[in-house]
Amino acid sequence: MNHIKLSFPVTDQDRRETLMALLSALDFTGFEETDALLIAYADEAHYDQPAVEEIAENLQLSFDAEQVAQRNWNEEWEKNFQPVIIDGFCSVRADFHPRPEHVAYDIVITPKMSFGTGHHATTALMMTFMRELDMKGKEVFDFGTGTGILAILAEMLGAESVLAIDNDEWSFENAQENCTRNHATRVDVRLADTLPASATFDIILANINRHILLAYMDRMAALLRPGGILLLSGILPEDTAVIAEAAKAQGFTYQKEQADRNWACMQYCKA
Secondary structure (H helix, E strand, C coil), X not given: CCEXXXXXXXXXXXXXXXXXXXXXXXXXXXXXXXXXXXXXXXXXXXXXHHHHHHHHHHCCCCCEEEEXXXXXXXXXXXXXXXXXXXXXXXXEECCCCCCCCCCCEEEECCXXXXXXXXXXXXXXXXXXXXXXXXXXXXXXXXXXXXXXXXXXXXXXXXXXXXXXXXXXXXXXXXXXXXXXXXXXXXXXXXXXXXXXXXXXXXXXXXXXXXXXXXXCHHHHXXXXXXXXXXXXXXXXXXXXXXXXXXXXXXXXEEEEEEEECCEEEEEEEEC
């Protein structure tokens, strides 16, 4: 399966974050940042060029497009990827990096085309919020798992089981590989574009985008047990109000939120 690689010459961080949010809504699942470029990857079969051109025009950006194979992503990633360390709590690195000292949890991944390396603010925010959650013995649902990084961390934090789903085949395969690499035996990775029909969970992790979060808020409410925690990201700060309204309508109680690099993470509890 081929992918489309788009290169946008944009250095302003706010514009980059806005561009990533808009492209994520178009099923772009991989992003790479250099000093001069934001690089985005999408499955060729789902690539919507007119929609991308409209986004670029609205943001007054140009872009170059090329077709790439899966192996090229790994080559590019290995050239640029640096370990991520979250305040002595957790590190995210490749297998060719040495393990950092003084971290409680160490995750080794190869992201391929999948979203979620810890570099992006949404992933880092989710991991930071997870640090404060009691996951011991809990059943967790990771909605839109990407590389599997949040599911792996949930198991490391003591989750009894983790169901991780993604509708992208590369993400599904990548999450499986990363779970094996990190000995995450209690994570069940599935290729799916719908939520479970009847299972219930103590914690739901959903790092996706505003449109998906709003569309599935009622289903997430049905899947979460009373007293359970809903952790959401992939949200622009200006969209927190509409997310809060939708969550309240489904009976969720607001707990906290935090913003970083023009992205927000929100935590709710089900009464």
